[in-house]
Amino acid sequence: MFKFVKRGAFLLFVASLAMGMAGCSDDDPDYDNVTPPQVAVAANTLTGVITDLSGEPLSGATVTLGSITASSNESGVYLFDDVKAGTYAIKAEATGKLKKEGEITVTDSGKSQNLVWNASLATDQKVEVTVSSTEESTANVETETLKGNDLAEVNVETSIPAGAIETGEGEEVKVIISPIYDGNIENARTKVGTRAGESVLLVGASLSCNKTEVTLSKPVELGFNVDEEVAQNVEAKQYKNGQWVTVTSRIEGNKVVIDADEFTAYGLFLGVSFSVSDGSETVSFEQNEWNNLYGAKDMQVGSVGYTYKTGTEIATKGTSVLTALLIEKLAQAFGATVSTVEGNYPLNVTLPVGTALTVSGTQSKQGVSASAMGKTVSGTHYGTVTVVASTYNRQHGGGTNG
Template identity: 60%
Template sequence: MYNFVRRGAYMLLIAGLTMGVAGCSDDDPDYDNVTPPVVEVASNTLTGVITSLNGEGISGAKVSLGEGNSATTDANGVYLFKDVKAGTYQLKAEAEGKLSQTGTLTVADVKKSQNLVWNAALASDVKKEVSVSADAPSEGKVETETLKGNEEAKVEVKAEIAAGAVEADEAGEVKVVISPLYREEDVMARAARATDETMLVGAVLSCNKEGASLKKAIELGFELDSELAGKVEAKQYKNGEWVKVNSRIEDGRVIIAASEFASYGLFLGVEFSEKKSTEVVAFEQSKWDNLYGSKDMSVVEAAYIYKTGTEISTEGTSKLTALLVEKLAQRFGATAVTVSGSYPINVTLPVGTMLEISGVQEEWSVSASALGKSASGTRYGIVTVAVVTSNRQHTGGGE
């Protein structure tokens, strides 16, 4: 009797377990092949850092992207545009007391989210006014700006004006105005480049009286060193191009006989190079794993950090090396800033799915070299972000 009861209880237990398993298979969903959510590709953004020539970020600078679209820089000189669509844009950076700078940006339609970059280093709007007369000579001088720590690159620009050198029709005090010039392109928006040469330093001569002319040449001197002075070529911007102009050398100074109110510069063959590499972007969280979770998971955004701008070594050993450092800063940007970014995701992950985000940033090794001297730096470029979702049957892959 006891054995019969025990055998009956055992059979009931087996039947109960069987019914329980059958019940589970009927009620529970299959999470092995859940369709992962689709993450919309985020719109492109544009960022960069606007600095003075000394490398310090300019707070409150205005950056224009095409017509009617502008952004203001933060305390570090960083600006941000959202939702930048494919196309070609004219850019302009401007700030109080600074000379504006323009550029062109072409955004390709690559079907991936990109954080694009444009930087600018703005020169101070410095002018030296020198009163001139018919009876006595006069002179005036200005110094060029440099990156902090690169003071060796400073160049004194001196104008010596003979008595009666200026002829003006208008009445009143006549003044010659001297302004530093840092890039040959700054003379006009589309100034012709001087073949393969680069302007190391320049100056603009003008007059406070419209239509004034020079009866006698102004001696416009640039303080270099004896070695470099003999290697550069003096040029004047005239009729839409840079042309050779007469000059002489005295104690390391290059002196141009300026016969017109115009822009003048000292040019040298400089070779610029850029070599691209990539660096992995660091995300605060890069994976959301709900493969074996118990409920849906909401994913809103992914925070990350990256760099914008350019890092340049200022350890110059000569006048030329220091000037090459300045050329890199003027061309690519004068400093680099670490920036916090946020990539919008806005999806719900069902149980049985996972999401991963990754990104890379372009890094360009840049250099400028001439006459056996060189300067180098790192320019931080575009950030490209990719988001991948998957389920239990496929837990990898990419866009």
């Protein structure tokens, strides 16, 4: 009798437990079809690296985008947050350097973009020569180059004849010589040609005077020391009435000589072809996935760090004056130094149980080159970073942002 009662009680317990489990199962929510949250598209940013012409980063440089400014850090990197779609004037400035100006267009792509604009700033270099009424005056000025690209350094010899400028008694008059690195002398901004063989300033110098409203009564001799290959193929030009025009020159050994008869800019030009080939590479994130498909409670996701590159890496070494000068043009157009930058992408989302989140990104990577007279130099330019965040549930449906 005792065994029978005991057995009955056990069966009753098992039945009750089964019913209780069935009741709990009926009350559990269905996590398979939980609606994944939508991750908001983060605001566009703009970054880049500011260097001098040697490729060294400039700390404390001021970058102006439209009406707002940012400063570069010790690595030469600056950052603008929340850049809206539109076309902006952009300018980089630093103490003792020539400013560089340009224009950048931000499109509304529906995706989060970290855009890139780099600048290499030349030293505001000036050599002053006192003009004599009785003796010839001379001076030399050397152009700046990337570190290790010494063959691109051009010595500009200046010879000012006696009485080149009429001066009053006891009046000190000085001629000022400054190297220039761009065909647009008003903003010193290298503009990459979109046409094959566009005439590009290889090297130049400007002449000015410390006295206004004076003219040259005798020409000043400007001698650009290059090499025979360059000297035989360049075209000498003068900046006049807002444009570059051909001017008479002569070759003396490896030197191209221009008789400058006005206070303006003079330079040696060569047809250079620039090319750009598009590619991309994967961006590295601190964490790529947040999985709450089978968690016990909501999961909060704030932001995630990632790294990317900015700048340009010049792969070619200068083995002649021409290739060295082409390297300088490539660096002035796209940048000369590659920096690794740490970014932070805001996710700011709550993942309910039954959902998950992944994040990925790509950075545009362009092969860039400059060619002239059968010689080519090349490099890699790192551009815009695009980030995509995707959420999904156990059925793998969900929202994706750009």
